[in-house]
Amino acid sequence: MxxxxxxxxxxxxxxxxxxxxxxxxxxxxxxxxxxxxxxxxxxxxxxxxxxxxxxxxxxxxxxxxxxxxxxxxxxxxxxxxxxxxxxxxxxxxxxxxxxxxxxxxxxxxxxxxxxxxxxxxxxxxxxxxxxxxxxxxxxxxxxxxxxxxxxxxxxxxxxxxxxxxxxxxxTLPANFKPSVWLNTPADDKSTPHRQVKVAPVGFLIAMSAAAFVIGGPGAVAVPLPALLWCAVLYRPFTVACLTFAYGIVSQLGIATGVFLPKPEDFAQESLQLSLHLGIAFIAVCPNILAAVMTSRNALLEEFKRLASQDSLCDLMNRRAFFEEASVLLEDAKTNAEALSLLIIDIDNFKSINDSHGHQVGDEVIRRTAAVLKGRIRQGDILARIGGEEFAILAPGLPQTALADYAERLRRACENTVIRKNGRSISITISIGAVFTPHSDAGIDVMILHADEALYRAKDAGRNRVELHAASRLQDS
Structure with a gap:
């Protein structure tokens, strides 16, 4: 050694x-x-x-x-x-x-x-x-x-x-954050939610005190409703800590004769052992419920993810895009921030599907999504909103930078080649973009004008960028 x-x-x-x-x-x-x-x-x-x-x-x-x-x-x-x-x-x-x-x-x-x-x-x-x-x-x-x-x-x-x-x-976490303790969002600081988060602990303290006042063997179960309430609201580690505190306090109550007179021999001590065992079974209940609630919440999060995510290319889907866009538009209006929308369509996608099969078509969609995802700015929202159609919502992008931004995306896709069965498949995209300086247009109006610009790009020969006139957007 x-x-x-x-x-x-x-x-x-x-x-x-x-x-x-x-x-x-x-x-x-x-x-x-x-x-x-x-x-x-x-x-x-x-x-x-x-x-x-x-x-x-x-x-x-x-x-x-x-x-x-x-x-x-x-x-x-x-x-x-x-x-x-x-x-x-x-x-x-x-x-x-x-x-x-x-x-x-x-x-x-x-x-x-x-x-x-x-x-x-x-x-x-x-x-x-x-x-x-x-x-x-x-x-x-x-x-x-x-x-x-x-x-x-x-x-x-x-x-x-x-x-x-x-x-x-x-259940001790590797690092301590607000989310470690609570099953509610860490950034939720509203007063009602703070009260709800603290209420179960206050109730548990009150019930534990009541158990000592009541006394007798049955009093060890008085805090159980409060523990179950905690298990519904808090994460497993928090519940485990509260259960630990309950166990210590309950055993202290037994040791001091609050819940049962001190035994004088082993025959009387069997009652004390029974009470200890009751504490163990009570301690199991909130921990089981906390585990069930954690699994339930994880399942709900997975359902939410599946409902808002495109399974083919791991992007936000159309429904989730409209939800996020509504929130982003409200924030942009509040902050008087400009907003840009780009609608992107893969050129000749039907021809690719017909010539090479749907598996190759799916690969083209996945590769295009990956290229776009790697080129957008931090804070931009990218989603697949149709078969071969994507949308990007870009807050705070200056009007003077919109054309260059869209052009960089177009060139990145143009330089992407997929090789299948000894054949090379080039990817090109057409982009229709719209800019609004004060975000005073709804998302439906922005999509309408971006689509108009996209149709012009298609009519002009594809693989190009077209911008909608800002004045026409403001008139809407």
């Missing part, structure tokens, strides 16, 4: 040792009967980090984590054999969870699929059950209690903490 390898190994051992030690030491303070903690964060943290940062999965990180588990128990003077047993159970729980979750797709690991949260739920059951085997052995050997008492305590504690902590780690 070279110096770089030693440095990486040392970093992994120390970082995971410190991480697990701190998380375990904090969690140990919630221990009750049989040496089991009510809140046990290190397993979920370790599993989440391994899944999000696969390069940290190495024997050195396992060694550091194991040392952290051992050190935390030793600091509170737990019996050394019990400490070793607990450490083995923790490593087995995290390791089995990692092996199972790592077999899922990346989308499932990030909770993006409709069934991703359910898969996570099933994996946490298996991982918690595996780790619980050592918990059962510990209570038999060192506390003279039934195996099931230790196993069930470990199982429930791990399930609750996995399901409340892991989703936040798995």
């Amino acid at each position: 070279n110096d770089r390898g030693y440095l990486r190994a040392t970093f992994l051992v120390l970082s995971f040792f410190i991480l697990v030690l701190l998380a375990a030491w904090i969690s140990i303070n919630s221990r009750s009967f049989g040496g089991f903690a009510i809140f046990w964060a290190p397993n979920a943290l370790l599993l989440g980090i391994w899944l999000r940062f696969p390069r940290t999965v190495a024997i050195y990180s396992v060694l550091g984590a194991a040392m952290g588990y051992l050190a935390a128990d030793i600091f509170v003077k737990t019996d050394l054999i019990v400490t070793a047993t607990f450490a083995c159970g923790n490593i087995l729980s995290v390791g089995s969870g990692y092996l199972l979750l790592n077999r899922l797709s990346e989308g499932d690991r990030k909770l993006l699929g409709l069934t991703s949260v359910l898969k996570l739920f099933l994996v946490t059951l298996v991982a918690s059950a595996a780790g619980g085997l050592f918990g059962g052995l510990a209570v038999i050997s060192f506390f003279s209690l039934p195996f099931f008492a230790g196993w069930s305590r470990w199982f429930v504690t791990d399930v609750v903490n996995y399901l409340t902590i892991l989703p936040a780690l798995l």
